[in-house]
Amino acid sequence: MKTAACFAITLLLLVASPVLTSEKAQPNVDNPSNSLVFGYIDMSDAPTKVDGAWLQQVSAPTDASYWSMGVENGLFYNPFIQPGTYQLSKFSGTGVMAGPHEYQFPRQGRNETAVTIDRPGLYFLGSFKYVTAQKGGMFKQGKFSIQPTAEPTEAELLRRMLQDERKVAKSKEYNGPKKIKMSETSWADRIRARLDELE
Amino acid sequence: MRRFWILLALGTSCVVALAGPRKPIRSLDELTANETIVVGRVELVPPLREHDQRLRGPMSGRFADKMLLMVDAERRELTQEPGRGDFKDRIDAHFGEEFVVRSANEPFFITAGMVYLSLGHGLPDQAYFPGGLRADIKPDDRAVYIGTIRYHRNEFFEITRTEIVDEYQRVNVEFKDRFGDTYPLRKALLTPAR
Numbered sequence: 001m002k003t004a005a006c007f008a009i010t011l012l013l014l015v016a017s018p019v020l021t022s023e024k025a026q027p028n029v030d031n032p033s034n035s036l037v038f039g040y041i042d043m044s045d046a047p048t049k050v051d052g053a054w055l056q057q058v059s060a061p062t063d064a065s066y067w068s069m070g071v072e073n074g075l076f077y078n079p080f081i082q083p084g085t086y087q088l089s090k091f092s093g094t095g096v097m098a099g100p101h102e103y104q105f106p107r108q109g110r111n112e113t114a115v116t117i118d119r120p121g122l123y124f125l126g127s128f129k130y131v132t133a134q135k136g137g138m139f140k141q142g143k144f145s146i147q148p149t150a151e152p153t154e155a156e157l158l159r160r161m162l163q164d165e166r167k168v169a170k171s172k173e174y175n176g177p178k179k180i181k182m183s184e185t186s187w188a189d190r191i192r193a194r195l196d197e198l199e
Numbered sequence: 200m201r202r203f204w205i206l207l208a209l210g211t212s213c214v215v216a217l218a219g220p221r222k223p224i225r226s227l228d229e230l231t232a233n234e235t236i237v238v239g240r241v242e243l244v245p246p247l248r249e250h251d252q253r254l255r256g257p258m259s260g261r262f263a264d265k266m267l268l269m270v271d272a273e274r275r276e277l278t279q280e281p282g283r284g285d286f287k288d289r290i291d292a293h294f295g296e297e298f299v300v301r302s303a304n305e306p307f308f309i310t311a312g313m314v315y316l317s318l319g320h321g322l323p324d325q326a327y328f329p330g331g332l333r334a335d336i337k338p339d340d341r342a343v344y345i346g347t348i349r350y351h352r353n354e355f356f357e358i359t360r361t362e363i364v365d366e367y368q369r370v371n372v373e374f375k376d377r378f379g380d381t382y383p384l385r386k387a388l389l390t391p392a393r
Contacts, residue, residue, distance in 0.1 A: 065250035090321065102321040102322070106324060107316045107317065107324050107356060108326040108327065108357070109355055109356070109357060110355045110357065114355070
């Protein structure tokens, strides 16, 4: 009888645990506390293309200090960002000749992309262009900086986002759907409202 | 490629490690005729968070929660990123704990401070802290208290204020408990280098 009770409890825990875990581990893209952070980087002068960007939370510590974002044709965004102060931490990509590359911003100092999110909303970091500041050698990556550019504009990027379907940008603990179509989320209305403001 | 980064990080940490910090002193017997004990402390406000330092790779743990104070017998200013020579003489100060190190019986200058923020994750990344401080060590000193360097920073690791805090009362009691009354701990707080 005792063995049967133990077995039943173990079974119950096994069945219940994924439910409990998934509830904690799946942030909702439509969560009203989320902010949508986005931007654009022109890497045409860089040794490689980039396919990843990382946003670092520099204040209001959380377990997820780094938030990844996919970069496609320069556009990057993440619709899961919680209140706090952030700035871009690095870009990454791979080139045929250059191999895997990381374009890392120094942690010390405020860079051009720093943003403070005090209430949920849309936050445009800006459009930027990669600039080589100092060439690297065979074993050393060069130093770089980014310069703000007028184009693409915030409105252009928002329109692109509405048509975008991509592998979801996520934090480490994210365990939700692999792809998100922004036009099918609650962000679509907010993006359109912002477009109305801009136009 | 991952191996390359690890080797690079290892190389950087070795450069600093090879230079060697001033040795902590455990017993008065270790002190030679022309040496004095220097006691001080470094604090960071707010302190490092769990994710502020990302240290990976062999030997990188030695830099956890520490500031490397670059020390020189001559007053000088850092005009570019410090190299190996700048770490030739240094004090590895664990945040929030007194360092007790051997020093020559002569004044020295703290040129700058450095904290490793990332090792073994791509290029090494550091935060630098202002120096420009002078420790007034006299030829007949055997034990000197130079104070607490308290760096205030914002979330971007920009230094907003530096102060020298006098905690002599407490430190002197601890010093006597540890080393006895053989050498009195003279108070000579760090001053701006001129």
